[in-house]
Amino acid sequence: MELDDLSLVRRCQAGDDQAFRALVLRYQRKVFTIAFALVKDREEAMDIAQDAFLRVHQRLHAFKGDSSFYTWLYRITRNLAIDRLRARKGDSQELDEAAGWELERIDPGFVSRRLGTNPQRGVLRKELAEQIARALGELPEKHREILVLRELEGMSYEELAQTLDIPKGTVMSRLFHARAKMQAILREYLGNEPLDLAAGEEG
Amino acid sequence: MSHPIRDIDERLSAYADGELSPEEAEDLRRAIEGDPVAEAILRDHRALSEALRLTLEEVGEEADLSGFADAVMARIEAERPAPAKARRWFEWRGRKRAPIFAAAAAALATLVVVAVPLFEEESARPMLLAGDPADASIVSMSTFGGHGATVFKTSEGTTIIYVTGN
Numbered sequence: 001m002e003l004d005d006l007s008l009v010r011r012c013q014a015g016d017d018q019a020f021r022a023l024v025l026r027y028q029r030k031v032f033t034i035a036f037a038l039v040k041d042r043e044e045a046m047d048i049a050q051d052a053f054l055r056v057h058q059r060l061h062a063f064k065g066d067s068s069f070y071t072w073l074y075r076i077t078r079n080l081a082i083d084r085l086r087a088r089k090g091d092s093q094e095l096d097e098a099a100g101w102e103l104e105r106i107d108p109g110f111v112s113r114r115l116g117t118n119p120q121r122g123v124l125r126k127e128l129a130e131q132i133a134r135a136l137g138e139l140p141e142k143h144r145e146i147l148v149l150r151e152l153e154g155m156s157y158e159e160l161a162q163t164l165d166i167p168k169g170t171v172m173s174r175l176f177h178a179r180a181k182m183q184a185i186l187r188e189y190l191g192n193e194p195l196d197l198a199a200g201e202e203g
Numbered sequence: 204m205s206h207p208i209r210d211i212d213e214r215l216s217a218y219a220d221g222e223l224s225p226e227e228a229e230d231l232r233r234a235i236e237g238d239p240v241a242e243a244i245l246r247d248h249r250a251l252s253e254a255l256r257l258t259l260e261e262v263g264e265e266a267d268l269s270g271f272a273d274a275v276m277a278r279i280e281a282e283r284p285a286p287a288k289a290r291r292w293f294e295w296r297g298r299k300r301a302p303i304f305a306a307a308a309a310a311l312a313t314l315v316v317v318a319v320p321l322f323e324e325e326s327a328r329p330m331l332l333a334g335d336p337a338d339a340s341i342v343s344m345s346t347f348g349g350h351g352a353t354v355f356k357t358s359e360g361t362t363i364i365y366v367t368g369n
Binding site for chain 2: 017133183
């Protein structure tokens with residue numbers, strides 16, 4: 001039977017390295033993806049992911065289980081990623097929720113027309129996926145972060161508020177602005193050319 | 204073409220996420236009934252969410268993480284404080300490699316037995332080693348600072364101390 005996170009943590013705290021290895025295997029992909037979404041560089045994301053697990057291991061003795069193991073791991077990953085971003089020249093965006101946003105939204109319906117109302121894996125063309133990843137990378141870090149947590153991790157507003165340490169009202173506002181901005185960037189990338197979603201489909 | 208953002212748009216986003224209370228959701232449903240702009244916004248929301256999820260999942264799936272866990276565990280091991288590292292090494296040696304240890308000790312003892320007379324003027328001094336070093340058994344293992352010490356004893360009672368350091 002697969003042990004839950006807290007049981008594995010307790011074993012790690014008792015000196016069981018194999019239990020920690022099990023936690024690494026369980027979360028390595030998520031941690032990498034989060035790091036990559038934030039720093040937009042695969043090698044750097046891999047370094048951050050390793051550093052995050054290392055730091056978690058160093059501080060494991062102090063983990064009481066007040067928050068979930070993953071929330072704790074996520075916060076450490078995020079802090080490491082943000083430190084890297086801030087160390088980069090010109091990539092330290094502190095922003096208001098609406099900074100740089102002109103409070104206009106693009107033509108309603110544009111995104112669903114361009115992406116399809118229900119894009120499926122394999123139908124989402126590689127080229128289109130690249131555009132989406134690029135657009136995500138253009139977002140300020142706070143917007144990128146909240147979108148990743150919501151869409152990839154499926155966190156509820158309550159979980160987002162706890163993880164990001166912001167009020168629930170700010171979660172709603174930040175997500176809204178993140179999506180609006182993402183749509184505006186996609187509008188620039190995708191333009192008005194007809195898009196055949198099935199073109200280039202593989203497999 | 205762009206449109207001004209309306210007060211209702213932010214709540215539409217939360218509505219699409221299923222994050223409004225049942226009462227708020229019902230109020231909103233009534234407010235947007237037959238509103239083509241609101242319907243289009245909701246469609247956009249769903250399309251973007253799904254496309255983002257697929258894109259991010261693919262990023263994770265495409266990453267080559269073979270060896271990642273090994274690399275993490277190796278870094279953990281490398282960063283352990285020295286005494287703990289030495290203790291673990293000795294524990295491992297004690298469990299798995301006692302015969303090798305005994306052989307190493309025997310070789311060392313043989314070296315002492317052979318080498319010492321070469322530097323002695325009087326070869327008639329008493330033998331330093333009594334008993335067969337190949338049969339030496341481990342008496343104790345301990346660590347101090349960055350060093351480890353294993354004490355062996357031959358069947359004839361000669362004590363051999365094997366010291367290692369980092």
